[in-house]
Amino acid sequence: MASAPAVAAKGDTRRRLGWAPYALLAPSLVYLAVFFALPMVNAFGLAFQSEAGGYSLEPVRRMLGDGRFGDALRTTLLLVVIIVPIQFAVAMSMALVVNARLRGTDLWLYIFALPLGISELAAGIVWFSIFTEQGWLNSFLTQLGVLDRPFIFLNYQRPVLLILTIVVAEAWRATSIIMVILVAGLQGIPRDYLEAADVFGATPWQRVRHVILPLLRPSIRVALILRTILAFQVFATVIALAGSATNVLAGEAYRWYQNLRDARVAAAYATLILILSVASTVLFLLLLPTEEDRSA
């Protein structure tokens, strides 16, 4: 982190303004040190702090011993495992549709990108209005004669159904970010490759499987990493749809901080999310090496 200023001392004699880039970088470095690196260290500090301020495993122990911990961890991991592949499939479909250069490409791109600006909380409420007992889905199904009376989708006694509604809401809200990254990646693939595949009689599926996916790997990797990290922080969508019936890690961090007034246990949850995020990033980097990594 401090490598840039350290190097600055040696200077760059090729340019008269050798110090200029360091002066330009310094504000952002200082800011990230104070508001990014420091809180990260503090999160670990708080998670391993006793009431008196000394070192202690007590916050971690309280987190692990809490009745809702296991449930929160399981639900969060389950959500990540379900949401990320579904979103990837939907985003890939959207990206291929955009890249197919149909009439009105700009319009399709705009529509698919719309949720990019929609917040987690708003998305949660939107889908709450659909899934709630007197909501739109029940309204449609009764009008169509499929149901006699409203079915309670958001029932705390049906945790699987609750998780599925969260998956749908998250898929609706956060697919566009993956889509945009994939479209940008697709546009970087030379048309010649695709035309060559065509000349040799590749079916559309073969073209996706053997030409597009391998060439798109760097974009896919970035999209998956970004999305997985965001999925570990899933929070407002869950609260809007399931209230306190479904526990997730970020929700527990919020509960311990806000309702139980224990910042140390909340920090333990934050640290756990941090560790899971970094671990998932490393996993993706190992599972999806790019050509650059291989040759290095």
Next chain:
Amino acid sequence: MSTVEQGQSAVPARSPGRPNHNPAARRRRQVRALTYLAAVLLSLFVLVPIYLVTVTAFTPQEVSYDFPKPLVPGTVSAETVRFFAGSTGVLPALWRSVVVAALTLVLSTLLGAPAGYALARYAFRGKSAYGLLILSTRAFPIVILSIPLAVTFITWGIYDTTYSVALMHTALALPFTVLITSSIFVSVPRELEEAARTLGCTPLGAFVKVVLPLALPGLAAAAIFTFVLSWNEVFAAVILTLRQRTLPALVLAALNTSPLPFRFAAAWFMLAPSLVVIFIIRRYLLGLWGRVAR
């Protein structure tokens, strides 16, 4: 999903080399039709929920409890939205959300754009280390850092202020701003800047007179996106405030106790500006995110 079709539009279906009865051409047309179908279905998935929440927000409160609901509203009324806007604390929270987002935009641009410029224009030692540092922030759930930050802000005496939320949101947006601005500055030809220098401009003068006007549309798009990032953020906002709630924080904290029409109007209020913003910056979306991914 195998409804893929690419690079065909350049070749008209009835070009001499590819007659109509050609099975390959027919298959291509089928694939194209399926692609249109996929485009329509995916669009419906995105648009229908937005339509439904808009209908709900503009239905009078009594009617909004009707069941089953009519798909096309019988009466359109701003009553529910007015009720939401008139509820205690909503307008001040709305204002705070705007202030926080504006502060975030200004701070992250002031701190991030110079770094972006340095990355784009200078070769210097430590450049790749800095780039790696910025990229690696993506591996961290920055929002979660608001818990230790809340503790710090209490000791600093700035807990529960709009500034503290803006400071957190700036940390969230800054790596993004650095990457985006650097790619925007890269796209401004270096030769133009050098020509201005040769003609007697100072480095600052060349930047202000030549680079800035060319980079401005991209910078504006990036800034608008930063605004939305902050406008939408709820976890940090609800952790870092008690009384000085932003709009999403206020809505979240009151979620379990508020009547349904309040929630639906709130969702519409939070969602509507985003739709406009995405429309304004639609031409830059690919550039913005494509560059981040590189």
